[in-house]
Amino acid sequence: MRTTIEPLDLDAHLALVHAWVTHPRSAFWQMQGATPADVEREYRLVEDSPHHHAWLGRVDGVPAFLAETYDPFHSELGGLPELRPGDLGMHVLVAPPEQPVRGYTRTVFRAVLDHCFADASVRRVVVEPDSRNDKIRALNRAFGFRELRTITLPTKEATLSVLDRDHLTPENLERAQRHLVAKAIAEFAHERLLSPAPDGDRWLLTTPAGDTTYSFRASRLALDHWAVEPASLERSVKDQPAPLDAQELVVELAEVLGIPDPLLPTYLEEVAATLAAACWKLTHSTASVDDLLTADHQTVEAAMTEGHPGFVANNGRVGFGADDYAAYAPETGSTVRLHWLAARREHTHLSGDPSVQDTRVLLDAGLDPEEYLLIPVHPWQWRNKIAITFAPELARGDLVHLGESADEYRAQQSIRTFANVTRPEQPFVKTALSIQNMGFMRGLSPRYMAATPAINAWVHDLVSSDPTLQECGFSVLREHAAIGFTGDAYHRAGVRSPYQKMIAALWRESPAPRAGEAERLVTMAALLHRDDDGRSLAAAMITASPLDPAAWVRAYLSCYVRPIVHCLLAHDLAFMPHGENLILVLRDQVPVRALMKDIGEEVCVMDGRRPVPEEVERIRADVEPDVRALALHTDVFDGVLRHLAAILHTDGVLDQDAFWAEVARCLREHAEEHPELAEAVATYDFHRAEFRHSCLNRLQLRNTVEMVDIADQSQSLIYAGTLHNPVA
Incomplete structure (x- = not known):
């Protein structure tokens, strides 16, 4: 069967269209009893609309079907939070055949979908069939449509469904x-x-x-x-x-x-998943760097395509299925409703700010807030782990599933952390997620997190009281509450395992209130981003800013490297300052200050003699001096600046020697302004000729399941000789 599609010529085909839409088999088209004049009036409106189009389809040259395409944002669907740029609405009506032909309807349906996706700007097709129309809903599902939810429209209860463009080509x-x-x-x-x-x-x-x-x-x-x-x-x-x-x-x-034989298949699976994610992004992540120059924080976050600049297998997400990817991967920009789990207080530890507990949710469920605490849970975690793995606790009532949250959230690049999009000023939520991704099962340990709010409060007070850090505008986004459930057999067994990291969460301050007028927030990972045409976002920012490239880099280093260096020299305090862990505040495309996050799991006081409060003792470690310096050399120079310098150099924006000269200037000026830190400057010796080459991929290749011991990360490092220091 050969299908063609052409614009509907209402003058030529009014009688045909009238017969089709009023046929008893077309009851869900809602034009039963319509006169030819009614049909003409309806389709003249379509004809005159720039957002709605009608099409006549032929099979082997014979008129056979009617299709409509429309912009959902300019339809009765407008305002729905599920809609995204690149969505195209679709209706299809197949003419009642004189004699049924096997596969006829599917052929027509495929032709209309191909017609929709022939426009490269279309990322998804949206349909909203009557919820009672079981046949068309089954056909939609057979072609890969995902049913999102039931919506109320003026003329029907409809099942909102979407089909993503096929990316595995x-x-x-x-x-x-x-x-x-x-x-x-x-x-x-x-x-x-x-x-x-x-x-x-x-x-x-x-x-x-x-x-x-x-x-x-x-x-x-x-x-x-x-x-x-x-x-x-x-x-x-x-x-x-x-x-x-x-x-x-x-x-x-x-x-x-050097991948151990038993772990080679796991690594290959993560590589396959990384390729699948890349294919998805090539199809759907179409924002240009010009778009991102004015985009908000969450739009930029979803537009990032690399995952991690250093790790090769960086989008594993082993455990997610295709539907899970579409629903929860940060690059899809999907909105998510977290699930509420009520946990019996005697088995649950809540530390930090108790105001994160919404007791109304418990009361509405008929539960006593004196007996239960609320834990936010990732939807995938509920369906795939908690509902089965913790069945005894659910049956006993130690855990009670309360359904979805009222607010909608969006996954961040770290995949298990969510921004509240309903109320952006509300805290981010970090959840446990038992998928394997980039060398770890992404759980959260209730025991490990118990001290998180105290650690964050201590780091916040230290940063807030330091004049140099305040001059830099440097601040931290506090994780001000944490919760974990331990009333299960996996904890009672006393054997360390991923099962002990499956039910926990923390709340982190939202960065949204930190942006002033004429300022915007972007993840620092954006500086390493290239769009689908290979254009660098950092280069575009520099071009759009009022500064020359060297001055722009100088401003960026003042926000990023200067506070990191000061924390090391003045306080022996190391962060994990990679691109996803910092949020930059921009004004006129120029970085003016930085916000550090993920404090509880990724901060360390590296001098075992430095006194710290008892409740934050966990973050103190006795690290040898040359390893301490790697907090700058490896985590900043090699982990971030190496990639940015290469982008600016290869794009002809700023020669690498000029770039590293600015880094050296930043270190030198800080040392000159702080003579009281001369001893620390000598100890850390950031200008040494060489430093130990600590390797990330070697860690993952050695153990694709748990590449480092979180409790003693410095002892897990693997070195490959030394690197020449570009600021020596």
């Missing part, structure tokens, strides 16, 4: 493979797992078996950074051209990567 996969193979070669070479050899104006990498080679162009920059050109990559197997394949690359290099 050969074209998307080829782009994703090329990008990930380039990144893998660059980062594995950076960590000295690979040693590409010069080959004229290119580099050549030969696998241990000797039968596979990779040829590419690359620039070697400061900190042994490999800026591999993805478009230049070529692979040959036994002297024959072969397609790029990130999983095959891992298998070919398994001998030198």
